[in-house]
Amino acid sequence: MRTALIVIDMINTYEHEDAERLLPSVRETLPGMLRALERARADTSDVEVIYVNDNFGRWRSHHDEILRTALDGPHADLVEPLRPDDSSLFVVKARHSIFYETPLEYLLGQHGIRRIVLCGQVTEQCVLYSALDAHIRHLDVTVPRDAVAHIHPDLADAALRMMERNMGARVTESAADDLFD
Amino acid sequence: MRTALIVIDMINTYEHEDAERLLPSVRETLPGMLRALERARADTSDVEVIYVNDNFGRWRSHHDEILRTALDGPHADLVEPLRPDDSSLFVVKARHSIFYETPLEYLLGQHGIRRIVLCGQVTEQCVLYSALDAHIRHLDVTVPRDAVAHIHPDLADAALRMMERNMGARVTESAADDLFD
């Protein structure tokens, strides 16, 4: 059973509503995301890295343009360290869940991936919804709690408990030995 | 814009895990569900009533059999008052969300329904997931808080706040004048 690390919505200009509430949490969890990313990219790893990112309604855009726009924005320091490399896969989404009207499920099936590790933002929104949609599809889900950023701490806490209790997700840390197992 | 009242998972034997925690909340919210159901069935109403119910893995079953099994169970008193009538529509689901791998979206489209009112169970599970999947599809969602039953009060409370804040849902009461508007 192969594993993928999914990086959710981190190619971002942070111009949306609630960005001010989100940014401190992004800064706090960036090291956890980087740790997960480095571990997934290590030579000894068989973990696929897949970026699933909102296209912000820009149907003319491809991912280079989404990335460039984010790197030209005021929060490039939060985007640059997480930028996709040549081995990253990239899926554009239009709505909240990483599965809704995207080819992600097909892509995972083609790569023999049955376990996904979710990092990125927002814990109580896209991360929660994606964990649910993965659970419904009988995929294994792991969420490193120090690698997901939130807007509302109490809703994020409830979201993590929902994932753990009702969606069979494993909530752990980005440094956990068995993060990708 | 037409409206449907969706009754979620109330044709039930309550034999699943957590049933003991759920039952008191079902008893408490049954009057709210009945109120919503009666108002939707009133002659002057243009509200469609749609039952969306788990098939509990019984792919041989149709809804009469699901209903009969529930009425033969120990909690028939919670099922009988809510039973479908001849004008009810019925959709079988296999997983948590009322939309996942079901014809519900197609059915709503064919009936010109763009607004759904959710009642039934469980607030922090199927109701939450269905509200999300409706929001992603740009449907209007209303949830009467006295007509949805929960297992964990704190997660149910967080779920209602998530629906209101992040999914554009209106949380109201089953007696609200504008319940179906």
Add this chain to the structure above:
Amino acid sequence: MRTALIVIDMINTYEHEDAERLLPSVRETLPGMLRALERARADTSDVEVIYVNDNFGRWRSHHDEILRTALDGPHADLVEPLRPDDSSLFVVKARHSIFYETPLEYLLGQHGIRRIVLCGQVTEQCVLYSALDAHIRHLDVTVPRDAVAHIHPDLADAALRMMERNMGARVTESAADDLFD
């Protein structure tokens, strides 16, 4: 890899347009369908039998009612021999393809079924569309040509060639030794 025999749209009142053109072909292919059905139901078989049938817009109906209506119609002789038994699974569809907005893909996955044998009607419509949707999902498809009924012989012939050439389907006979292999 498990196999399912899918019986498409044979619970039917034949009141639709083109029924007069379809009926002779149904009568001609009924023995092939029965042969496939008997072989699938044999004790030594591990083949699941799944009826996927149009609900003809009757969202209030369950399959017993669809069956009863068909048995009360003028062509009960074409329905009776093919009626589902207690071990048959049943999936209701609303549109042409057996996969569109139905739980069939989920059901197949849960039963470990990766190969489907299609019989029923109409070769150049539902059967063709279902073969395509199965191919897109990387399922193996077999079509016994003497067990699928058509309206237009030339379009049916083209449909079978499309399935064989472009959808990786195996076109064979209901009596073929390897029908379910």
Add this chain to the structure above:
Amino acid sequence: MRTALIVIDMINTYEHEDAERLLPSVRETLPGMLRALERARADTSDVEVIYVNDNFGRWRSHHDEILRTALDGPHADLVEPLRPDDSSLFVVKARHSIFYETPLEYLLGQHGIRRIVLCGQVTEQCVLYSALDAHIRHLDVTVPRDAVAHIHPDLADAALRMMERNMGARVTESAADDLFD
């Protein structure tokens, strides 16, 4: 009701099987495709142009890269005239139908588009499958027969008759006055 012109799989290196059989038909229908494209792009038109193109398994690619690869190939003369401009929308697909596991249906809904005109390739494969998937979704479909390229003339002819007879599609010419109406 708005209209979109969909350009299917024309950003292509023509390295696949059957390319030799396809190329003469592409050359023959290129003028029809260009006519449709110019008319859609005219200032007075309200027609959206949407490219839906296979990603050929390159999940790392965005559309610029797919385009560049095609322009570097031996058949750049067939790609260059049809290249997307700055106002074109672009959707990547992984399998045959333009709708399967893509955001196209969502995109059309967001743009208020209920009518699509299909051009590109291959008539008896992607064009046929896309016409079917559009019909199932109650979209209006038009196919200008001089703007779709085929591999097998007889299957292409059958495919056009299937679209017309069974999928409610209008088969017309790229020069037809009412192409986008």
